[in-house]
Every structure is written in structure tokens, then in C-alpha cells.
Amino acid sequence: AQTVTQSQPEMSVQEAETVTLSCTYDTSENNYYLFWYKQPPSRQMILVIRQEAYKQQNATENRFSVNFQKAAKSFSLKISDSQLGDTAMYFCAFMTPGFQKLVFGTGTRLLVSP
Amino acid sequence: GAVVSQHPSWVICKSGTSVKIECRSLDFQATTMFWYRQFPKQSLMLMATSNEGSKATYEQGVEKDKFLINHASLTLSTLTVTSAHPEDSSFYICSARPPNLAKNIQYFGAGTRLSVL
Numbered sequence: 001a002q003t004v005t006q007s008q009p010e011m012s013v014q015e016a017e018t019v020t021l022s023c024t025y026d027t028s029e030n031n032y033y034l035f036w037y038k039q040p041p042s043r044q045m046i047l048v049i050r051q052e053a054y055k056q057q058n059a060t061e062n063r064f065s066v067n068f069q070k071a072a073k074s075f076s077l078k079i080s081d082s083q084l085g086d087t088a089m090y091f092c093a094f095m096t097p098g099f100q101k102l103v104f105g106t107g108t109r110l111l112v113s114p
Numbered sequence: 115g116a117v118v119s120q121h122p123s124w125v126i127c128k129s130g131t132s133v134k135i136e137c138r139s140l141d142f143q144a145t146t147m148f149w150y151r152q153f154p155k156q157s158l159m160l161m162a163t164s165n166e167g168s169k170a171t172y173e174q175g176v177e178k179d180k181f182l183i184n185h186a187s188l189t190l191s192t193l194t195v196t197s198a199h200p201e202d203s204s205f206y207i208c209s210a211r212p213p214n215l216a217k218n219i220q221y222f223g224a225g226t227r228l229s230v231l
Contacts, residue, residue, distance in 0.1 A: 033218050043205065045158075045222035091157060095218055100146060100211065102220060104157045 002027045004094050006105035013082045013112055020067075021077045021108045023092030029053075033095045034068065034075045035102070040088040048090070051075065082112045117141055118210050120223025127198055128231055135193045135226045137208030143188035144210035148220065149181070152205040164191040198230045 003026045013019035025034070036048040051059045051068050058066050063083075067076045079086055092105040117140040127133050137147055145166045150158040162183050163171040170183035180202075182194040191210075195202050205227050209220040 035219075037222075042224070043152075043207075044224045045207065045209070047219060047221070050219060097218060100218070101160055101163065102148070102158075102209075103160075106157050 002029075002032075002094050002096070002103050004092050004103050004105035006090075006092055006108050008108045009106070010109045010111070013079075013110065015082055015084060015112055015114050017082055018078060018080045019082055019110065021079075021090050021092075021110065023075045023077070023105055025073050025075065025092070025094050025105075027073070027094065027096070029096050031097060033097070034066075035093040035095070036064070036066070036075075036077045037091045037093060037104075038086075038088045039091065039107075040085075045091075049077065079110075084112050084114065086110060087112045116212055116219075116221045118208065118221045118223040120208055120226055122226060123224060124227045124229075126229045126231065129199050130197055133195045133198055133228060135195075135206055135208075135228075137191045137193070137210065137223050139189045139210040139212075139221075142210075142212045144191075144212065145188060146211050147185060147191040148209045148211075149183060149191075149193050150207045150209070152207060152225075154205075158207060161193075195228065198228070200230045203228055203230045 005024045032053045034051045038046045049061045063080045089107045091107045093102045119138045121136045147164040149161045161176045164183045164185040166185045172178045185191040207225040209222045
């Protein structure tokens with residue numbers, strides 16, 4: 001069974017600074033997808049970024065980028081130029097194409113302060 | 115695009131009654147929808163996978179007679195919590211996957227807070 005581990009329950013960063021959230025996963029699959037979802041206080045889950053395992057190039061979406069290390073089974077999220085609106089819970093998630101199920105990590109609560 | 119609507123956003127009910135939660139994909143057809151449960155300050159746990167026109171697939175430990183799922187159309191799935199009890203109080207979230215299988219992205223509803231008195 002696949003597992004996703006987020007070892008940082010809480011992180012704090014000041015506005016305009018950079019922060020990195022960690023995520024590791026365990027799987028025997030070779031083809032899979034990894035996601036970072038954001039859950040702000042409204043509790044609406046929002047897709048932040050997505051990575052396909054067969055792509056070596058790290059995904060980027062504006063201020064958000066990932067460091068995908070397939071051999072190490074690591075998938076960290078870097079948020080640059082942090083903004084107050086980035087305050088939220090961040091969940092790392094894993095999916096295998098065949099099963100279509102998302103397996104979530106336990107989440108990291110990020111607080112961005114002025 | 116890819117908007118998922120969930121209704122109601124908050125419901126309070128008496129113990130022993132049943133509650134229905136709706137999940138709609140507004141701008142795409144979803145052959146598969148998913149229902150999750152989230153306890154306070156915890157992660158999302160998949161309850162079941164809802165397939166249009168067929169029976170839902172429940173995760174281990176989820177009572178199918180307790181949590182009835184109906185996916186009668188390509189844009190609507192419903193979760194009915196039958197004979198609700200206080201321990202069923204939780205945050206329920208649905209998601210739907212657009213037909214573009216290559217992207218494998220799930221889009222989420224805003225969730226339903228269920229409080230059973």
C-alpha cells in the first residue's frame with residue numbers, strides 16, 4: 001500500500017520569504033502522480049501543483065515549484081515570495097493511474113506572517 | 115473550468131435522522147466521483163468511489179449501509195448518512211475527475227460540515 005508522510009506539522013514564514021514543505025512517499029509503482037493541495041480556512045481544497053513521475057523536470061506554477069527526487073521518493077514544495085493568502089494547510093498526495101485514488105499525507109499547517 | 119459544487123455547506127440534524135449531501139460537477143461530466151471524510155485537524159480519508167450507473171466501491175471499514183452513495187447521472191453524486199449519530203459528525207468532502215484521464219486531477223467541492231445532535 002502507498003503511504004505519504006509529511007514530517008512538518010506546522011511551519012511559519014514571513015511575508016516575501018521562501019519556505020519549503022517536505023513530503024516523502026512509499027510505493028513500488030514506477031508510474032504515478034504526485035500533487036500538492038492547499039486547504040485554506042474556508043476548507044476548500046485547491047490544487048497547487050502536479051508532478052508526473054515519468055517526467056524528470058520539476059513542475060512549477062508561478063511562485064510554487066517542486067523538488068521531485070524519484071529515487072529518494074521525495075516531493076517537496078517550495079513557495080517563493082510568500083503571501084498572506086498562502087496561509088493554509090498543505091497536503092501532499094499520491095495517485096496511481098490504475099486506481100485513481102488519492103492518498104493524502106497528514107498535512108502541514110503553514111502560517112505566513114506580515 | 116472544472117468546478118465542483120457541494121450542498122449543503124453545513125447541516126445540523128437530530129440523532130436517528132438521515133442526511134443527504136449532493137455533489138455536482140458544474141462544467142464537466144464526471145463518470146467517477148469520490149467521497150472523503152475529514153476529522154478536525156486531520157487529513158482526508160477516502161470513504162468511497164462513486165461510479166456513474168453502478169455501485170459505489172467502499173473503502174475498508176466504511177459501512178455501506180450507513181453511507182449510501184448514488185451516482186445517478188454524470189454530474190451528480192449523493193451521499194446519504196442514514197440514521198445519523200453524533201459520531202458521524204464530521205466534514206465530508208467530494209471530488210470529481212474530469213474525463214481527461216491523462217491529467218488525473220481531482221477537483222474538490224467546498225465540503226459539508228455535518229453536526230449530529
